[in-house]
Amino acid sequence: MSLLKLRNVESFYGAIMALRGVSIDVEEGQIVTILGANGAGKTTLMKTVSGLMDAEKGTVEFNGKTINGMEPDKVVAEGLAHVPEGREVFPYLTVEENLRLGAYARKVPGVEDDIELVYDYFPILKERRGQSAGFLSGGQQQMLAIGRGLMARPKLMLLDEPSLGLSPLLTQEIFAIIKRLNAEQGVTMLLVEQNANVALNTAHYGYVLEMGRIVMADTCAALRASDDIQEFYLGKQ
Numbered sequence: 689m690s691l692l693k694l695r696n697v698e699s700f701y702g703a704i705m706a707l708r709g710v711s712i713d714v715e716e717g718q719i720v721t722i723l724g725a726n727g728a729g730k731t732t733l734m735k736t737v738s739g740l741m742d743a744e745k746g747t748v749e750f751n752g753k754t755i756n757g758m759e760p761d762k763v764v765a766e767g768l769a770h771v772p773e774g775r776e777v778f779p780y781l782t783v784e785e786n787l788r789l790g791a792y793a794r795k796v797p798g799v800e801d802d803i804e805l806v807y808d809y810f811p812i813l814k815e816r817r818g819q820s821a822g823f824l825s826g827g828q829q830q831m832l833a834i835g836r837g838l839m840a841r842p843k844l845m846l847l848d849e850p851s852l853g854l855s856p857l858l859t860q861e862i863f864a865i866i867k868r869l870n871a872e873q874g875v876t877m878l879l880v881e882q883n884a885n886v887a888l889n890t891a892h893y894g895y896v897l898e899m900g901r902i903v904m905a906d907t908c909a910a911l912r913a914s915d916d917i918q919e920f921y922l923g924k925q
């Protein structure tokens with residue numbers, strides 16, 4: 689079943705058309721990735737799904753419901769959590785306060801259990817639970833941003849550039865956890881990631897976005913084998 693379905697979506701910044709008729713499907717249970725160069729429209733796509741931007745045309749359907757034009761907090765309440773590029777944790781709040789904020793819009797009980805669940809996946813956050821989030825390293829802030837997203841008990845998580853500014857080793861660590869969250873907790877993921885190699889090794893299915901248009905769509909295994917992807921996104925000769 690398609691948990692998220694976009695059809696012919698157009699989004700603008702003033703007169704600039706950043707999405708030019710985008711149609712994608714995210715199947716329940718999968719990790720789906722969007723590849724694309726800087727400025728292709730990946731972040732715009734994420735913002736359009738989470739309600740931070742309005743689709744001027746087309747439809748965004750989540751879990752069988754049209755969510756175009758819905759306020760971002762209503763979208764979160766529907767079960768869709770956005771972990772934005774640049775993490776955006778609240779630096780003056782503690783790690784645990786940041787996590788609790790992630791639960792503000794949820795309808796289901798069990799916040800305490802879910803804080804423990806987040807700590808199981810990210811033990812370093814438990815160690816630092818009482819510290820201000822601003823003192824965490826970049827990798828730990830990324831973990832906190834994902835943890836905060838999980839606190840909404842999402843059916844779908846949007847992950848925008850989780851590897852931004854992280855070392856290769858930390859990137860591997862974070863992506864291993866993303867895979868586990870998908871497999872063990874059943875969280876469906878829509879992933880935007882500059883590092884195409886990591887994205888294609890993590891996701892099941894992928895789309896290539898160029899200048900606001902989807903130009904390729906296939907399983908990640910097939911995308912990895914494609915000459916164009918190898919040349920333009922994986923840097924192979």
Ligand code: ATP
Nearest residue numbers: 701704705706724725726727728729730731732733
């Ligand atoms: P990046 O990897 O650099 O984040 P991206 O693929 O996420 O790139 P977007 O940030 O979605 O790309 O940008 C898509 C297009 O919209 C680009 O041409 C960009 O210049 C333009 N754009 C993005 N934000 C704004 C804005 N606030 N005002 C005007 N144009 C914008």
